[in-house]
Amino acid sequence: MKIAIMGAMPEEVAPILEKLGEYKTTQYANNKYYEATYKGVDLVIAYSKIGKVFSTLTATTMIEHFGCEKLLFSGVAGAISPSLKVGDLIIATKLSQHDLDITAFGHPFGYVPEGAVFVEADKDLISLGKKVALEMNKVVQEGVIATGDQFVANEERKNFIGSTFNADALEMEGASVAVVCDALSVPFFILRAISDAADMDASFSFDEFLETSAVESAEFVMKMVDKLVD
């Protein structure tokens, strides 16, 4: 089995590479891919760079070029749900592109013909995630994640995304990775640790908590890998 572990920013994959210690670096399609063997299983690790386009490219490359059969995403997100505080973890049940808008033609937000407003994450990986949460004695929320090519630091935009998609958290890569994995029939799991509340103070909070939240998420995802290789 070959597992992809993906983040968007260097800070999100650094704790994973640190844990692995040894890995081979391959330059491909303007990005670096790190290959390692962990407990007898092949891992491919990469950060895509921020946003839907780069994350689409990286997820596709990990699957089509490197042959990954499952994909785990680890990263940080802004909270919408008031029950999510900085450092808390959220597992995506389904994801949507909040900035996809052809509503002028009578379509709902997040929809284009032959697409779907939501893509659902893999149920088995979500169950595994819940098991890991129990074992780690961590409260991990499940919920809807909304993705768009914008850093949201604005109450009004945050509330719009929350009410339109019933979303609990927002970020910039999850839904695009979900579309790729769904189309290529690769089970995927998107985990995010909260870095900010997507409001006025978001950029300040983001810079302060990026690293600690990224570590929270990475540790959880590596526990998932431990379970998958068992």
Ligand code: SAH
């Ligand atoms: N500080 C970075 C930019 C970070 S963009 C720089 O200057 O280079 C925010 C990243 O964290 C994205 O990868 C996104 O997925 C996630 N994220 C966290 N909080 C977010 C928010 N409030 N809005 C959008 N994305 C957010």
